[in-house]
Amino acid sequence: MQYDTDVIIVGGGFAGITAARELVQRGIRTTIVEARDRLGGRTWTRETSLGRELDMGGTWVHWIQPHVWAEISRYGLDLIASPELDTAYWRVDGEVRTGTADRMLDLLDASMTEMLADARRVLPQPYDFFPLSEEIKALDQVSVAEKIAELDLDPQQRALLDGMWALNFSGDPARSGHTQALRWCALSRGDWKLMFEACATYKFARGTRSLLDAIAADATAADIRLNTLVTGIDETADGVAVTCSDGTILHGRRVIVTVPLNILDTIAVTPGLGHGVTAVAEEGQASSGVKVWVRVKGDVGRFAALADSDAVLNFVQYEYPLDGDSLIVAFGPRSGLIDLNDPRAVEAELRKWRPDLEVVAVDAHDWTADPLSGETWPMLAPHQLDAVSHAARDTTRRIRLAGSDYARGWAGFIDGAIESGLQTARQIMTEFESEN
Numbered sequence: 001m002q003y004d005t006d007v008i009i010v011g012g013g014f015a016g017i018t019a020a021r022e023l024v025q026r027g028i029r030t031t032i033v034e035a036r037d038r039l040g041g042r043t044w045t046r047e048t049s050l051g052r053e054l055d056m057g058g059t060w061v062h063w064i065q066p067h068v069w070a071e072i073s074r075y076g077l078d079l080i081a082s083p084e085l086d087t088a089y090w091r092v093d094g095e096v097r098t099g100t101a102d103r104m105l106d107l108l109d110a111s112m113t114e115m116l117a118d119a120r121r122v123l124p125q126p127y128d129f130f131p132l133s134e135e136i137k138a139l140d141q142v143s144v145a146e147k148i149a150e151l152d153l154d155p156q157q158r159a160l161l162d163g164m165w166a167l168n169f170s171g172d173p174a175r176s177g178h179t180q181a182l183r184w185c186a187l188s189r190g191d192w193k194l195m196f197e198a199c200a201t202y203k204f205a206r207g208t209r210s211l212l213d214a215i216a217a218d219a220t221a222a223d224i225r226l227n228t229l230v231t232g233i234d235e236t237a238d239g240v241a242v243t244c245s246d247g248t249i250l251h252g253r254r255v256i257v258t259v260p261l262n263i264l265d266t267i268a269v270t271p272g273l274g275h276g277v278t279a280v281a282e283e284g285q286a287s288s289g290v291k292v293w294v295r296v297k298g299d300v301g302r303f304a305a306l307a308d309s310d311a312v313l314n315f316v317q318y319e320y321p322l323d324g325d326s327l328i329v330a331f332g333p334r335s336g337l338i339d340l341n342d343p344r345a346v347e348a349e350l351r352k353w354r355p356d357l358e359v360v361a362v363d364a365h366d367w368t369a370d371p372l373s374g375e376t377w378p379m380l381a382p383h384q385l386d387a388v389s390h391a392a393r394d395t396t397r398r399i400r401l402a403g404s405d406y407a408r409g410w411a412g413f414i415d416g417a418i419e420s421g422l423q424t425a426r427q428i429m430t431e432f433e434s435e436n
């Protein structure tokens, strides 16, 4: 076969650009095919209608996330902390309760600790869980909602725990795999408060784009084709043929597919991907939520708010002061229930905690509705861990799956995307060395 390039990478998010950097630095011809008009995928730092640049997607990082932390060190990027929160509001059976932010976390402590008690025992080395043990297979049948139902909790504890996991999964706890919760906690040495800190505390001083741009600057030798949708991949004995919507067919020695799991079935792959991963893609993983930035009139204080998974918006966190107003970020577990561009609709949701809030403007990107993502941060549903882990580790094919959805460690995070991009690229380099 005549190759146009050595490695074709479908998707230019963190996994794709990291893999490209590794490959071109070894002199391997690499082509990224990206459907959007920009790199970054589910991270997107952009100007907003709220009066400052904000991150529409992936934002927070932490030093317990080793792959992203190595990149932060390598490029010397500055982080800032989200503000320390003083007040919290939480809803229990329609009634608003309030206290310090620490008080709300203390109320969660016993139930979170009990729910995650097995994390370190079951996953002593959390990157190393495949092939799944019989115990992990059994745990993977259980949803977060079922696990919560097993616990002896009062209504307040139940509402808080359910709400916290709807936030963590960006989805419905009834469709959220308990093993995913255990994986997060095991990566945080069994400490759920550290886990929570890792998820929502430290962010890039100049936006997530600062890391993306730094990696991309080391990958300029790659042929990057934006605005190009991949529609099909054919694997033969000696290569791959990648078909794009403009009719171009690219031939390469390997293809790395980094598209989110929920839209994996939009690319026709021949022969089909094995291990049941296509069925998982058709079923869809758990995340289906929304993130929205809100400018609220005046200084509303450094507050957080939480409600259970039935709420349209179920978590809110103060982030920045802006010209006398406040910028807050809100999350909800289900896309499609609220017009994210309608300030009055968002205000109505926020007033369920705080009737004093007056929304000035809103800005969001609906990743779940976006046909190039179909999900927010990937979180598996019950019964999916085996198929996804197996497919992600299959090195017998010329087509490889990479990305945050397939990471061994911090799956769902920027860290996981980098990890997966690095590992996939290194594996292919090793294969090329033995083939040459």
Ligand SMILES: Cc1cc2nc3c(=O)[nH]c(=O)nc-3n(C[C@H](O)[C@H](O)[C@H](O)COP(=O)(O)OP(=O)(O)OC[C@H]3O[C@@H](n4cnc5c(N)ncnc54)[C@H](O)[C@@H]3O)c2cc1C
Pocket: 010, 011, 012, 013, 014, 015, 016, 033, 034, 035, 036, 039, 040, 041, 042, 043, 056, 057, 058, 059, 060, 061, 199, 228, 229, 230, 231, 258, 259, 260, 263, 266, 267, 290, 291, 367, 372, 373, 375, 376, 377, 378, 402, 403, 404, 405, 412, 413, 414, 415, 417
């Ligand atoms: C709202 C939100 C908040 C988040 N918050 C955090 C956070 O605080 N911290 C954190 O660590 N992570 C967070 N994440 C998760 C993190 O952003 C992602 O896990 C990570 O960026 C995924 O990178 P990726 O390269 O695996 O996939 P993506 O970024 O999805 O990249 C895949 C690329 O493939 C492209 N593509 C899709 N289909 C095709 C096709 N057919 N042809 C060509 N190209 C195609 C897409 O356009 C995309 O650019 C968040 C995500 C969202 C959406």
